[in-house]
Amino acid sequence: MSGCPFGHGAEPSPPADPAAHAEPAAGDPPGVMEPLPGAPPGMTYTDYLQLDALLTAQAPLSPDHNEMLFIIQHQTSELWMKLMLHELTAAIDNLRRDRLPPAFKMLARISKIMEQMVHAWDVLATMTPPEYSAVRPHLAQSSGFQSWQYRCIEFAMGNKNAGMVRVHAHRPDLLAIVSDAHRSPSLYDESLRLLARRGIAVPAACCERDWREPYRASPEVEAAWLEVYRDPEAHWDLYQLGEELADLEDAFRLWRFRHLTTVERVIGFKRGTGGTAGVGYLRRMLDTVLFPEIWSLRTRL
């Protein structure tokens, strides 16, 4: 047998001498076995990833087999959202400092995380209506509507809504985090400020305003982006920023859509546990436009 042992079609063969694999080979790079100075002695995979905490955080409340899927689907989404917020906050900060290449790297990663979350709906869609109904009474009023990380992401993306802050009034620690995201400039706000710093005409009201207010689209901002898109060579990084924003909103729209279709598949037109009309509410959310002029400019090109 010849060829790369990791290649398709290669037949795996057992190591000639299993004992030889217990110790590093003579040519292994330094540091493979020796911990670096400062690393906790004897630290294992389980320790480093705090798997004891992570893997004991699933506590089904019903006797139903399928509740584990429901819990893990939500928990993994929250983990991805944590990473998304980490990247989004840093991307916004980089834009504010005119550091575009790292911001682009982060925005691209966020789009990929979002795509990952879009595909994850396929797993939840294996939950049938009777399976969900067995779990539903145990959820009480808890709902994704109350996800503070999701709300921070929406706010950082510019979908400002004061009503969504009050949802967290019962938890002052979370209220402080969500309020902070609410009153901070969004990714789009910082993008427009960047355009202005580059000498492109952007209304002053877009560069300094009460950031808690929802963003309102304007012909002037559309004209600003058109200037960029009509001459990409002259404004290459701003043009790239525009396309990164389009990627991001595209992925976000897909997530919203798959949430809606999965919810319709599982609960039909019943009300949500959070008290909204359910599918009707989620359908309205599909109309949200985060970066309006990034889309409208396309008609004018």
Ligand code: HEM
């Ligand atoms: C079978 C599973 C699911 C059902 C039936 C469901 C249903 C709903 C409904 C009806 C709403 C509207 C608010 C309400 O009245 O509760 C909602 C909102 C929401 N759900 Fe889900 N959902 C499911 C899974 C998920 C998962 C896995 C996530 C991931 C974290 C999630 C995140 C959210 C978020 C963030 C909102 C707020 C959306 C917004 O305000 O725009 N949901 N969900």
